[in-house]
Amino acid sequence: MANTSSVKNKSQVVIEFILMFVALAMLILGTTRIWVFFNADFANRQPPYEQTRIAAGNPEGSPGQWLPEGYSAMYLTEDWVFKGIPEVEVERER
Amino acid sequence: MGLRIGLNRRKSQASAEMAIFGSLLIFALGVLISYGQSLNQQHSLKMEAFRKALKKAHDTNGSVSYTILRHRRNLDIQQPFKGGRNEVNASASVMWCNGVCGPEGTKDEGNYAYYEVDGKVIKLPIIKKEVETDEGDEIDVKVPVEIYKVESESTEDYSLNFTKQESPENVTTSKQAEVKDTVITTLYGRFNWRKNSDDPDEYEYNPAWEWKIVSQYNKNKARVWQTPHQ
Numbered sequence: 321m322a323n324t325s326s327v328k329n330k331s332q333v334v335i336e337f338i339l340m341f342v343a344l345a346m347l348i349l350g351t352t353r354i355w356v357f358f359n360a361d362f363a364n365r366q367p368p369y370e371q372t373r374i375a376a377g378n379p380e381g382s383p384g385q386w387l388p389e390g391y392s393a394m395y396l397t398e399d400w401v402f403k404g405i406p407e408v409e410v411e412r413e414r
Numbered sequence: 415m416g417l418r419i420g421l422n423r424r425k426s427q428a429s430a431e432m433a434i435f436g437s438l439l440i441f442a443l444g445v446l447i448s449y450g451q452s453l454n455q456q457h458s459l460k461m462e463a464f465r466k467a468l469k470k471a472h473d474t475n476g477s478v479s480y481t482i483l484r485h486r487r488n489l490d491i492q493q494p495f496k497g498g499r500n501e502v503n504a505s506a507s508v509m510w511c512n513g514v515c516g517p518e519g520t521k522d523e524g525n526y527a528y529y530e531v532d533g534k535v536i537k538l539p540i541i542k543k544e545v546e547t548d549e550g551d552e553i554d555v556k557v558p559v560e561i562y563k564v565e566s567e568s569t570e571d572y573s574l575n576f577t578k579q580e581s582p583e584n585v586t587t588s589k590q591a592e593v594k595d596t597v598i599t600t601l602y603g604r605f606n607w608r609k610n611s612d613d614p615d616e617y618e619y620n621p622a623w624e625w626k627i628v629s630q631y632n633k634n635k636a637r638v639w640q641t642p643h644q
Contacts, residue, residue: 336428344439351443358454369461376468379512384469386462 353401360406361394444491451488452500459484459504466530471510475517476524481505483531483564485597485629495591495635496572527558531599532629539623541605559623563602570595588638595631600624 368391375381399405459482467480483503490498509515515524527538538558545555571594579586603623 340432347439347443351447354447355450358450361454362457365458365461376465379472383472383510384465384467386465 350401353404354396357394357396357400364394365391440491444489448489448491452502455484455486455488455500455502456504459502460506463504464506464508466528467506467508468510470526470528471508474522474524474526475511475513476515476522476526477507477509477511479505479507479527479558481527481529481561483529483599485532485566485595485599485631487593487595487631487633495574495589496593497633499568499570499595499597501566523556525555525557527561529561529601529625531601531627532597534627534629536601536625536627538603543605557605559603559605561601562604562619562621565600565602566597567600568595568597582643584640584642586638586640588636590636591634593631593633593635597629597631599627599629601627 365387368388372382372385372388376383376385395407397407400407463480463482466482467478470480471478481503482505483501486500486502487497488500490496511524516522517524522540525540529536529538538561540556540558542554543557544552546552571592573592575588575590577588579588601624602621603625604619604621606617606619
């Protein structure tokens, strides 16, 4: 009898562990995706900023130009967090 | 009997642990995300402040200090539908003079300061200030007044509609939230009027300026979901 009770307790612990582990993994995955968004937003903003540096600092160019035309900001959406689908494609420079 | 009490105790212990550690974990993750969001906004605003200062310095042929103060609705883990207000600020100084500082055809010396609060730009007034040179001569220079205090007052109207409709197939739940956030930012400007007669190292200030900027943020959010009957 004591064995049955011990097995029941162990099973309970295993089930709780599995449930909590899944919940925890989902939370951590979500948080990571949000941090990846911050990283992608930075990557989306920085190259155009760098590309406009010369024009922005040149009186003959476009002094003080903020981000270039065609730049679109990124927004954190549910699709990004839950499915990993970005709203704007970030171009990679090679 | 003894076994049942033992089991109940263990279950209560497990529930209590889950309630405490679970909420702590969610809080920690919320803080982490919130921190990332602020960091990202701060970085973006720093870039923007620098370019805006650059533009003003070029346009005025002078030395410009540009400060941006912006209120945003950010993530709040305790009230995810509503979010929380966050204040981000950044500032940059640029000197871009071609020849003598100051716009052509004016007697300005090209020292300017701008304050942008939620998109509204204020050019700080320029006053004459008496300063002492290294040789001990007293001369007048034109400088912008100093912002010595920034105060924010805010009101937030939040309404949440929560409905549940049951049909033979499923339960439809809808949540609709509306936030109206109004922030009144007051900037206080002053300049050092003259040296204090009692203490020559201290200045007497003339706090003669005050600007009030009203910013509003409205947002609606709705979500509908269906739960089928089992």
